[in-house]
Amino acid sequence: MNYPRTSKAISLAWTGASGAPYGIKLLQCLLSADYQVFLMISSAARVVLAAEHGLQLSANGEKAQQQLLQLFEQRGIAVSGSLHVLGKDEWFSPPASGSAAPKQMIICPCSTGTLAAVATGMSNSLLERAADVVIKERGQLILVPRETPFSAIHLEHMLSLSRLGATIMPAAPGFYHSPKSVEDLVDFMVARILDHLGIEHVLTQRWGYDKHHADVGDK
Template sequence: MPKTITLIMTGASGAQYGLRLLEQLLVLQCKVYLLLSRPALLVINTETEFKVPARASEAEEYFSTLFAAKAGQLRVFEREQWMAPIASGSAVADATVVCPCTTGTLSAIACGSSRNLIERAADVALKERKKLILVVRETPFSEIHLENMLKLTRMGAVIMPANPGFYFRPQSINDLVDFMVARVLDHLDLEHQVQPRWGETKQELADTFPANHLSGND
């Protein structure tokens, strides 16, 4: 059965990670609940060529068209939309990913503040013992950041700082982005062909998924 994934994008640098992940989740037939903070919209419009509308309904139409989502496959919610499914444990997604994740969001989740739907969705994932992945993008980390990451790790969250590897000899920024997106998809237990794994060639990867065609810069 296709998985339901909540994807939260906050205002850290690295909007490309979240956008590429959104694309791949839709390609892999997941149902996606998308939440965008106001700073996230600013970062997207600054770091990328995308111009995402601020209103959730318009952003839903924008991304659905951009990534060829099926009808009803993508839903975008407002930060104060408390009747959204992800506000309750009775309708929690299979997994929640915050990508990119600011240290402010990290702190709010660690404290369980739930002041808006972004924080509430992560809080619900924790209390329902669902997978929560935080792609933190900051450097260097302060003691506060490290303490919050340790606290959330002990709660069962996966802390995955946006630290792409170089052992596969990346040729472009897109290769570095795909490294992180592939790691997130691995932790979501989703088979993909975004990037070869250690010891695997691109041809071996293509042979494993001969019928798949992914958009982007693979």
């Protein structure tokens, strides 16, 4: 398959950690910001999507792509970017090669198994290879692990990746913005990811720009 080239391309991966709503909202924001998104979904991620989001996502890339776009359409969300859902063996897709891969990639949510595979350069699937490519090309890799507690093994893998230049952003939303719903917590985490990607958003109030937050230090 031929993919149109654009400067606004990004790789996104969903794996089997809890936190499917983070991944869905992040995809929505990227497409709304007119990005070309190469989405990789592990088989475990599909199980989590069904359990946490009620979404029975097809293992067929084209069908999954249509399902996701229909989901946003049903929610009345306009997306201007393009979506490509890739299978684990699509080795001729852009994310597999340093000469074509987007310079930015996010794994959200990131399972500890994926964390280990990326930290040790396993590259047994397109998802793992895509992350390896971003690291070797000195791009921007963000991993959003969702596990608790972390074992020494998990922490060592995170430290190894951090030393390689990756950004580790555990799914740990704050509460200082007085969240009223689960969606508020999801938005908080996705907003922090978008900040690191340099993508403008209005998902949450920024610290110091809201009077209530500014007054906290005076008490």
